[in-house]
Amino acid sequence: MKHPLAPLFDGHDAVQADIDSRPADTTDHLSEVRRTVDTYHPRRLTLTVTEVITETATTKTFRLRRPDGADLPPFLAGQYVGVFADGTNRPYALSSSPARLDHWDLTIRRVPGGRISNHLIDTVTPGDTLTTTGPMGTFHHNPLFHGDDVVFLAGGSGVVPAMSMIRDIVDHGLNRRLHLVYGSRTDDDVIFRDELDALAADHHPNICIDHVIAEPGPGWAGPTGFLTSSLIKTLAGPLNARTVYVCGPQALYPYALQQLLDLGHPRRRIRFEANGAPADPTRQAHWPADAAPDGEVTVTAAGRTFRTRRDRPLLDALEDEGIRPEAACRSGECSLCRVRVLKGTLHTAEEAKLRMSDARFGYTHSCVAYPITDVELDA
Structure with missing residues (x-):
């Protein structure tokens, strides 16, 4: 049927005749799109651990490859993957270079009492398999907004995404400068120390590395203490408009923020990596004063009812009952674990x-939501 506006356009009959003469398009475009999405953003991957590298007494790197040897999905330096084990999952940043897709490296530090970090470090050996998500996360360099001269304040295992960014710059020859100021508790627990020292010794034009040790041994001659505003200024120089990345233990974040603000650095030029649910949600100002954190409430979801403490993340409580919403960051950012609260x-x-x-x-994000009263979920 001819469109009523067609006669208003010169040559419309020839165009219509050309369209009519073409063979019918029988391509299954939906399936093609699905294959592309699954290639670059797979929900799940089953990967083989081909190597386990001891970085420090508390940290190991797990090298993962596809069983068939094919390349893994691409990622941006600073992103993470979710690792599934023991009925739950945890996000771990990739430490390898985006230039090398034949493998992914996950560098994991032992967390005291950590459910998954201890399981991986104590039990996983070469030849084992791990189930992961595809790469995700927003903690990566954005050239439009972050500029080509950045500072990275890292504490402990917060150096992992910084290492991926450094390797990205070196391997791809990027015209981007990164100054890493890396705080560690002791000088014998510095992750990637040999590689970082080699980069520093080579005087790479785009990489600058400073270590700060809180509890130095007798042989340490570098900066000591914490990442104070004066030390940041001494090591990194005037911050001016540079973007500052911050990654490390939760306690680092408010401290680093205050130090940077004391230097007059604008908040919009400071980026924090999401780092788990709050260690103590009751310290937040909007926690109800009359809600005892150790008090138990009833949760109803997926046809079952159970009891849980108020100060336990709802996602953890659901997983313990075998109810497993999709989850990734476990920090309130990605929104995959959203659930609807009915009551x-x-x-x-x-x-x-x-x-x-x-x-x-x-709706709420179950990874950072805490039931104050009895609740019913649409799950």
């Missing part, structure tokens, strides 16, 4: 990056 009151931590519509329709 009851929850404390949603400050870390949650909620959508504007979530409050209206009753």
Whole structure:
């Protein structure tokens, strides 16, 4: 049927005749798109551990490859993958270079009492398999907004995404400068120390590395203490408009933020990596004063009812009952673990990056939500 506006365009009959003469398009475009999405953003991958590298007494790197040897999905330096084990998952940053897709390196430090880090470090050996997500996360360099001269403040295992960024610059010959200021507790627990020292000795034009040791041994001659504003200024020089990345233990974040603000650095030029649920949600100002954190409440979800403490993340409580919402960052950012609250009151931590519509329709991020009263979920 001819479109009523067709006669208004010169040559419309010839165009229509050409269209009509073409063979019918029988391509299954939906399947093609699905294959492309699964190639670059797979939900799950089963990978083989081909090497386990001891970095320090507390840290190991697990090298993962596809069983068939094919390349892994590409990623941006600073991103993470979720690792599944023991009925749950945890996000771990990739430390390898985006230039090398024949393998991924996950560098993991032991967390005292950590459910997954201890399992991986104590039990996983070459030949084992791990199930992961595809790469994800927003903690990566954005050339449009971050510029080509950045500072990275790292504490402990927070150096992992910085290492991927450094390797990216070196391997791809990027015209980007990165100054790493890396704080460690002791000088014998510095992750990637040999590689970082080699880069420093080579005087790479785009990489500058400074170590700061909180509890130095007798042979340490470098900077000591904490990443104070004066030390940051001494090592990194005037920050001016440079973007500053911060990654490390949760306690580093408010401290580093205050030090940077004391230097007059604008908040919009400071980027923090999401780093788990709050260690103590009751310290947040909007935690109800009359809600005892160790008190138990009832949760109803997926046809079952169970009890849990108020100060336990809802996602953890659901997983313990065999109810496993999709989850990735476990820090309130990615929103994969969103659940709808039908009844009851929850404390949603400050870390949650909620959508504007979530409050209206009753959604929360279960990884950083805490049931204050008995609750019923649409799950």
